[in-house]
Amino acid sequence: MKLSKSGMGTIRINNLDEMYPIQDMLLQSGQIVQYEAGIFAYGNVPMLVKRNVEQVIREELDRAGLIEVQLPTLQPEKIWQASDRWQKYIDDGVMFTIMTDKGNYCMAPTAEEAVVEFAREKLKSYKHLPVNFYQIGEKYRHEIRTRGYMLRGKSFLMMDAYSFDEDFEGLEENYRITREAYLEISKRLHLNAIPVVADNGDMGGKKSEEFMVISPIGEDTILYDEKTGIGLNTEILDRPDYKEYLKAEYNIDDISNLKEKKTIEIGHIFQLGTRYSETMNATFTAKDGTNKPYVMGCYGIGVSRVMAAIYENSRLTDKDGNIVGISLPANIAPYTVQIIPKVENEAKMKDAMNFYEKMEGHAILDDRNKVMIGEKIKDAKVYGTPFVAILGDKVEEGKVELEETLTGEKQVLSIDEAVEFLNKQREK
């Protein structure tokens, strides 16, 4: 991206929101625009960050054997009538509906109905199972209370997967595989997600786990065992038999290690069973020739929420702890480096163009005229590139001064060395 063509002026950040400083910075610098509570536009960089998050999720789910599909965002009333959730969702007020004289529709708040409709035409025999379909698509929920900018909006990007099995043993396996993939995904996103059993620990029947990332901006609270890394629902302590229960289920006997931690819920996985397949009459032919409802699971990750969490984790501070910018992880940052040439110096400008082209789309070039270099160096902190490269009078020709924004460490490299070094950073 060339800043001279990006419409960017110079940016000065004022008083930042204490609770969500980075998202406020995105707002003040025009990288996101709020239309009303919970509805945002994404500028180039946040949009690409979100896309990179998607890509990590995609790669890990594909590796785990899930199949990507795309289900409709505009969903007809009839499939919701089939599962008996149309009126419930309207009464709850969470669904955006479109009523026309030729039929009623909703903007997908979730996709259990849509996926059952999708699967029933294909999965007719036990021979076609197991399957786990996933999609990454926009979801719409009329949240009465949105929260934390993009952490909980009315329109948000979600990865939602739905597994289909013959029986509960199959479901257990699909669930286990997806759960493992979730842990890999959270590692690659630099978010240490802890699975927490969501339903009071009543095992058997329907199991569900939330993936919680410890964060001061979290909206939930969990009990975290600092010794074992196990996360627990705070409601567990309300059980009369909690001591025995913790020992039996988690082998925890020292409760003093349990600490309350604020967390962000980035994902949730469920063993659904036959609730949807039965009500929607979606069946397959089993080995014994009888028709049986699918045994289903569903699995969600809040992609835009993950993006927001990554941003809030990427704050750049000065010696006094003031927040001065953003430094994204190199494997998520769409641009690895922001190149700042001295524009008036023709040789440096030529070097910068050369460098920019060799970065093959992974660099921002600050080629704006009439902006002083000092101002550019300051502006370089708001797009979150993990590195800044300065080509000024102080550096000899053919070389760049490369600074890691997070640590402030500087090194002088030739352009080719810098390209190689930066490309390697992205692999991490």
Add this chain to the structure above:
RNA sequence: UGGGGUGUACGUCAGAGGCUAGACGGCGUGAUUUGGGAUCACGAGGCCGCGGGUUCGAAUCCCGCCACCCCAACCA
């Protein structure tokens, strides 16, 4: 949906009955500058959230509404 907070310029915010509503950024023009948020000059930009009231006079006081934010609740 219960409790709390805030609405004044593009942004952050002053202004607590009195004349033409301010500051600092940002934006525009010109000059001087040019490695860690330059300086000066000039300029554009406001129905002081909306509606009603009190008053000679309201951004300011009163009533109602709306919006946004936060806490609970719910969710990814």
